[in-house]
Amino acid sequence: MNPVIYMDNNATTRVADEVVEEMLPYLTEKYGNPSSMHSFGGQVGKKIAEARQRVSSLLGCHPEEILFTSCGTESDNTAIKGTLASFPNKRKVVTTRVEHPAVLTTCRDLERHGYSISEIGVNRAGRLDLDELGFRLDDNTAIVSIMWANNETGTIFPIDQIAEIVKGRGIVFHTDAVQAVGKIPMNLRENNIDLLSLSGHKLHAPKGVGVLYVRKGTRLSTFMHGGHQEGGKRGGTENVPGIIALGKACELAKKHLEEENTRVKALRDRLQEKILAGCPDCMINGDTQDRLPNTLNVSFEYIEGEAILLMLNKFGICASSGSACTSGALEPSHVLRAMGVPFTAAHGSIRFSLSRYNTQEEVDFVADKLPGVVNRLRELSPFVTT
Numbered sequence: 001m002n003p004v005i006y007m008d009n010n011a012t013t014r015v016a017d018e019v020v021e022e023m024l025p026y027l028t029e030k031y032g033n034p035s036s037m038h039s040f041g042g043q044v045g046k047k048i049a050e051a052r053q054r055v056s057s058l059l060g061c062h063p064e065e066i067l068f069t070s071c072g073t074e075s076d077n078t079a080i081k082g083t084l085a086s087f088p089n090k091r092k093v094v095t096t097r098v099e100h101p102a103v104l105t106t107c108r109d110l111e112r113h114g115y116s117i118s119e120i121g122v123n124r125a126g127r128l129d130l131d132e133l134g135f136r137l138d139d140n141t142a143i144v145s146i147m148w149a150n151n152e153t154g155t156i157f158p159i160d161q162i163a164e165i166v167k168g169r170g171i172v173f174h175t176d177a178v179q180a181v182g183k184i185p186m187n188l189r190e191n192n193i194d195l196l197s198l199s200g201h202k203l204h205a206p207k208g209v210g211v212l213y214v215r216k217g218t219r220l221s222t223f224m225h226g227g228h229q230e231g232g233k234r235g236g237t238e239n240v241p242g243i244i245a246l247g248k249a250c251e252l253a254k255k256h257l258e259e260e261n262t263r264v265k266a267l268r269d270r271l272q273e274k275i276l277a278g279c280p281d282c283m284i285n286g287d288t289q290d291r292l293p294n295t296l297n298v299s300f301e302y303i304e305g306e307a308i309l310l311m312l313n314k315f316g317i318c319a320s321s322g323s324a325c326t327s328g329a330l331e332p333s334h335v336l337r338a339m340g341v342p343f344t345a346a347h348g349s350i351r352f353s354l355s356r357y358n359t360q361e362e363v364d365f366v367a368d369k370l371p372g373v374v375n376r377l378r379e380l381s382p383f384v385t386t
């Protein structure tokens, strides 16, 4: 069996060794409850405070603005539903057509419950029309939820500018930054973001832990009622090992931010160049000017992404395709469709997402194998007539 070449880091990441080391004692000998009165539990509370501080240091905010949750999806739900509940007279949410299902499905459910949802489109490069955003905002709008970076294409939205437009109209602004945190620098003290979601398993912490950043003074109804944990804003005994792990992962992400934007970016660019040179009839999806340093979304015309993935899998290469299985049929990604990517190209899209654990040898191996895979599939494709 081939060794695994993991290029699917936007789906999930390997937990960093340092993170495992940091969290392990809190699964074994230091298992106290941080709410307990005794010092055995108290030491855990102190470690959670340290994790909160580490997360806030990566985001550039105050530790009291960090609310630990179970995942990015919970953070997105809490932001949107918690805001709507605290502005009962406002019934509209503005978002985009390219959000992750954690936001889009939440909005569609709200629509069924009588809320009005306004989704802004994107152009062929995946960019938003900021004028359109301005037109969509009105007195009925409770919240605007726009992702910082797209999980499929890596396209980065001009979030500072967007936040300014939204706050200028006195509306709450939430950003799903699940893919952006740890990959691009951020300083929440210097922008107008009210609420921000992140997820541990996207930045080398384990699954099952996330954060909702809540700017001081932001109105947000409690979504999860229970005990007094998280300042009464989210009941439920804390996922102690997960929170401690996330704190360490954020500390490491801060340390590796430059590497992410130099070495990892160079690896991604090398892969892109080699693919474009080695495979005819392929194109890059997304905004190549403003893009996450680790993400590469390529469409190979006339063949299906799933077939490419299966063949890459034989070489131990892990990536993702843009399609989703809906009612038994493969549907091209809603993101690529919103961008107007032609059907034949959208079907053949593959996302490679790198991390600091990838090497140049791995990139060269993938770039070496891909032309053979693509040619073989095209020979079998009914769409290729030559």
Ligand code: PLP
Pocket: 010, 011, 070, 071, 072, 073, 074, 076, 100, 102, 147, 149, 150, 151, 176, 177, 178, 179, 199, 200, 201, 210
């Ligand atoms: N938002 C974005 C942009 C994502 O990419 C993901 C996961 O892929 C999520 C939200 C959901 O995060 P989680 O898996 O932690 O629920």
